[in-house]
Amino acid sequence: MDPGSANYLCPRCKKPNLKPCLDGGIYFLRCHKCDGAYFIEELDVEQFVKAKLGTEAARVYARWLVFSMGGGASNSYSRRLCPLCSNKLQRHEFGMEPLCWVLIERCDLHGFWMDRDEVESILKGCQDAARRG
Numbered sequence: 001m002d003p004g005s006a007n008y009l010c011p012r013c014k015k016p017n018l019k020p021c022l023d024g025g026i027y028f029l030r031c032h033k034c035d036g037a038y039f040i041e042e043l044d045v046e047q048f049v050k051a052k053l054g055t056e057a058a059r060v061y062a063r064w065l066v067f068s069m070g071g072g073a074s075n076s077y078s079r080r081l082c083p084l085c086s087n088k089l090q091r092h093e094f095g096m097e098p099l100c101w102v103l104i105e106r107c108d109l110h111g112f113w114m115d116r117d118e119v120e121s122i123l124k125g126c127q128d129a130a131r132r133g
């Protein structure tokens with residue numbers, strides 16, 4: 001994608017509020033209304049966590065979270081749409097209870113959508129896990 005200029009439809013707001021942003025050294029799409037984030041690559045999630053929390057332990061935990069999601073399609077579709085291809089997003093569990101369990105939405109081709117509170121849960125879960133060691 002060209003991160004320069006385009007606006008994309010926010011899966012949550014259903015308005016073209018998503019813009020590419022650079023945060024923590026990675027590009028992702030962020031909604032300036034609801035503050036949700038669409039990460040393009042699995043690696044971006046762990047890079048983002050590392051940039052925000054600053055520890056290798058947090059990054060390792062973020063990698064485990066992404067891995068826990070599995071690669072395959074879930075059979076639970078969301079009503080929200082991928083900002084890049086307009087296919088329905090699929091719901092995926094991220095983590096395992098009681099460790100940072102959130103339901104994120106994913107397009108198998110393009111990335112992961114997380115609401116603002118889901119981003120915060122993931123950061124908090126990684127921070128707690130990193131502290132416990």
Ligand SMILES: [Zn+2]
Pocket residue numbers: 010011012013014017031032033034035036
């Ligand atoms: Zn939004």
Ligand SMILES: [Zn+2]
Pocket residue numbers: 082083084085086087107108109110111
């Ligand atoms: Zn897509």
